[in-house]
Amino acid sequence: MKIKHIVHKKVILVLLFFISMFFIGRALGYVKEKVVPTSAKIMQAENWGLGGYGDETQPTGIVSAAELKKYDAYFLGDKEKKVIYLTFDAGFENGNTAPILDALKKHHAHATFFVVGHYLESAPDLVKRMVAEGHCVGNHTYHHLDMSKISDMDAFRKEMDDVAALFQQITGEKLTMYYRPPQGKYSVENLKMAKELGYKTFFWSLAYVDWYQDKQPTKEEAFQKLIGRIHPGAIVLLHSTSQTNGEILDELLTKWEEMGYTFMPLSDLTE
Secondary structure (H helix, E strand, O other): OHHHHHHHHHHHHHHHHHHHHHHHHHHHHHHHHHOOOHHHHHHOOEEOOEEOOOOOOOOEEOOOHHHHHOOOEEOEOOOOOOEEEEEEEEOOOOOOHHHHHHHHHHOOOOOEEEEOHHHHHHOHHHHHHHHHOOOEEEEOOOOOOOHHHOOOHHHHHHHHHHHHHHHHHHHOOOOOOEEOOHHHEEOHHHHHHHHHOOOEEEOOOEOOOOOOOOOOOOHHHHHHHHHHOOOOOEEEEEEOOOHHHHHHHHHHHHHHHHOOOEEOOOHHHHO
16 A cells, blocks of 8 residues: 555656646746747737837837848838828728828829729729829739738739739839738738839838728827827828828928928838
8 A cells, every 4th residue: 555655646746747847838938929029020920010209209110120121121211311201091082182182292292102902993093193293103902901811922912913903004104013011910921922022011100090081080189190200211101081181281291391301202212
């Protein structure tokens, strides 16, 4: 009986040892996961995000500008230059693109419009006007999908190529090889595929919640964010569907100019 008792005790000790090792390993794995450097986060699916606004200081991104540049991707420009890069995401047309184009023309400001397939199908005349007035038109994918979930190159290419083909059919010109991931959702594989296709990817360093049609920001709310957060080298993301943007853009551009800013196309960053 004594021998059986000793054996039973040893078995329990061995089991306790392996159980403790299992939980220690899990704990170490958790710690390791939590301290992954920011630059490594790009290896997984992410939603683009920013932090650190204030006093015309450039914000930080969840990935550094240097890391993004490896994939021909950008989110802001030179911190020493009071330059603003205006970009608009165009998912559909609701009457606000024309006043936006009017304001840009008045200020001799060239912007980039990232369009989806639906916009090309439903508003070809406005797309032609964008081109005629010297703006770039970039690729926002045909169906505005979460591209971070697409790992197949053929599927990725089709989303991009269908936009480029329809744009050329409408305008007779080739699409500018600029890409913006819908909703800012991306993965390193997306960036690699975009680069392989010849695209440069553009995120942003300044944006605000302007896309809800039934909850548009007031002029005061818009100015508080867009003027209070502006900074040198800003890539500004606005939505062409926003009534507020259509109403305030002329005055907004004037205020930015009074602060000493000028407007440049995205090609100023890439070239």
